[in-house]
Amino acid sequence: MKYKIFGTMILLINVVGFSFFCINAALAVNYFSLETNPPCQILLEREFQEEIIFSGDSVFIEQTSDVIQEKYKLGFDYFAELRGLGRTGSIHKVLGGDDLVLVIHDRDLPCRALLSVVSDEMLLANRQYASDFNGVEKIDNGSAQNQEILNNEILPMDNEPPEIVMSAILNEGKQGIIRGRVTDESGVAELIIDGSKVILGINGNFEFKTFVPSSGLEVEVKATDIRGFTAIAFASFDRNENNLAPLLTFDRLNPLGKKVQSKPAALALIVGVAKYENTNAKALFADNDALMFRDFASAVLGIPESRIHTLINSGADERKLYLSLKNWLSRAVKQNQSDVYIFFAGHGLASDDGEQMYLLPYDGAPELLDRTAILREELFDDIASANPRSVTVFLDTCYSGTTRSTDMLIASRPIAIKALKQSVPDGFTVMTAAAGDQTAKPLEEAKHGLFSYFLMKGMEGEADANKDNQITAGELHSYVQTNVIQQSSGSQTPELQGDADRVLVQFQ
16 A cells, blocks of 8 residues: 655754753753754744744754644654644654654655754854844745755655565465565664564565464564555465375485495395386386495495496396396306395286296386296296305395286286295295285385385394394394385285395494
8 A cells, every 4th residue: 555745854863972852851951953954944944933943054943842742652762743834744763773853744845954952051052153042044935046955955755655575475384484675765664573573684674484373374564664654564374284194204215324344255136127118017116226225235235336236227128137147147156155135126927827926127028928027936046056155135026916006017917916935945035025915015205115115224224133233134024024014004014035044234
């Protein structure tokens, strides 16, 4: 809303020595003393006549003059109404300021002047060109000189309230924040937000913080300038808690928490396929699982970086997988010395009778398992033929035909298949994400497979149940199984085959 006034005369008032409302009461008479220019003198003389005293370049008004009447205080240390013959004005001091300001409303004579408070003794000392208080030299209102002064010194009039600009209204949880700026040509006296005074910065900038209840909040922003004009704006906050579901959070995985013993002869083959060439069914976050497990393989299992081979998405097609097994792994193994670790995250599928289990490479076709997928039994045989000291296999997959997002790998087989449990070769320890007829699920909040997340979380040290600075396969499986069953509401149960006493992680 805009407010309009006509002709405003503003006089800046400088308090000399002490504020005018704390003047020594022992003095007989006190005066407001104004050092002003001819246009202001014209207006003062016209409006207040015998109530003002001219002495040299100064103008005086007695504090007890009939034209000065204290009326109200609003954002000021002091506010008094000033009444002339045809105009009204005010004398006031802004909260926290040092200047007194005289404002007189007039259409044609805006002006500015300094003002201080003096006693009658000081007034006598200042009267260098006056014979007595009543002998004042008048100024010719109609002179050409005064008219020229008026034309040259009339200042632009500020007839508007302050401008409030709120640049940001935002929520940070339960706290509401308003940032903005208040400006006014004549100066801002105060800013009140939600009933509290807010301190402005040098350029009128401000920031206000408040608690926002669940039901929301509307806040009033009110700015008043030194002339008493007020602008009001409103800011609304809404927490929207009625539409928010409670969120679960899980700690980020961190393989660097503890120092471990290195295994110079160990090696790892890591595979993660989230997107497939011949099926639209995705294995959500499987590539994230593999990339993260690569860091756990080096930092927690102690495997040298140069002995870790990783295949991700299109890099894990059938040809590359077989070459990795028959070429790289068989050559890298130090017979009877190397501990081999296999990690696979992606789709698995069982044959129709449930007797064979396959791992699906990037270019594998679910309809042609025996031609395009990798038979788990053959995978284990190829690894065993390299004569490693031990083999540990982590499979974040299932064989039921359903996926992490509960899609079916083969549309014509809508019923989940139950894979029959198979034996594992001597020296193998195999940990799988789910039972033969279950689905390996994702952990959406962590952006990992449910099995993979708790597998690696346990390897950080949380699976060390007896606190002996080492984690066995049995301890790790127990930790993973407990957490996966809880988070899947009992629909996914990780399984372990092989040596439960095998030490997988050794902390220093």
